[in-house]
Amino acid sequence: YAHSVTGIDIHPGATIGSSFFIDHGTGVVIGETTEIGERVRLYQGVTLGALSLPKDEVEQLRHEKRHPTIEDDVTIYAGATILGGETVIGRNSVIGGSVWITSSVPPGTKVFLAPPKLVYKNTAPESDMR
Template identity: 65%
Template sequence: MMKRDHDWQLDGIVKQLHEARSEWRSAQGRTHEPGDRELPSRTVMKGIIEALAGALFPMRLGPADLRKANEDFYVGHTLDLALNALLQQAVLELRHANRKQPVQHEELVQQARDTVRRFAAALPCLRRLLDTDVMAAYHGDPAAKSVDEVLLCYPGVMAVIHHRLAHLLYREGLTLLARIISELAHSDTGIDIHPGAQIGPSFFIDHGTGVVIGETAVIGERVRIYQAVTLGAKRFESDDQGKLLKGQPRHPIVEDDVVIYAGATILGRITIGAGSIIGGNVWVTRSLPPGSNVSQASLKNQSASTQ
């Protein structure tokens, strides 16, 4: 057994960390924080999302020993556990959001219960929506041998599952829980989709690493994008004091049946018309009409013609 003869001077370090926390809380005006945990848990949310994914796709993302005969029992039991855990996390977010104007605990619990009940009721429709995404991935990738392979292996599909769940919570006002879910997917897949982004059915992200989709992006039906694509903001508006304005429409609108190839960067509140093809590594900051075909070569020709 290793002998513990190192002197880490932990008493002093713990004291200094305590002072650092106190200074930060004082600067943030949080001098009267409750003694219990105030914020939702990333670890708990990870377990909830894994359970929800298993309930949505039990024979693919559920436990290895699950049998068809027990499928409905597993789904019901798993949803009961996951939704009760989600309720607790929702209460924590609502309590934190109302910390400057305290609300009765019973009122927060009721608000959270109503929200989670609506979230649960939306899951069957969400499953059908996700089916369109899975089929889009299967039909959109010639390397895919089966829909099962797509669901089990494709990071883009996993990121979209997370996003669809996160977007439901985002619409219900549980924006912190939604953001935690999106960042869990970001960590696992390298795909960063803000939970506020509105994405239509049959959405496919191929390969996926480095994809960024901003909060106010709007994506239509049957859109396909590849790795390292950015749907971002061109500029950030600020108020008279120089503070950034929140929630302003600042990300692209991508209409139906658009394909965006690897490395393309599309910035600002512009519209990419239906059926357009955006080539790899291009930079787009102006709206495009339906049926556009943009590549590096076409952009160079446009630039030369304007000189």
């Protein structure tokens, strides 16, 4: 029911610390073995998920840690995907929008995509654009 109202999918097995905050939560997915520390902030479309496993290994790893650990005071911006049970996002880190992470990030790190590149610049006078 909650998913249909909020668009947020949090597995009941996930461990979540105090002062956890989701802003514009549509599309947020938090997997079963995810561990989230204190004062963590997530934005829309964030996935804290498992890496894909071969079909014959799924059942034997069902009780293993398959989802990431997010330490205290981390902010994860819109559309970021963080995968894997061995992946740890260190405390006081910032993960930028649309970033894809499958390995650990040290404490105090900022991870962003490369700056956007201007592909085309309109050189016509502003009056021509109306």
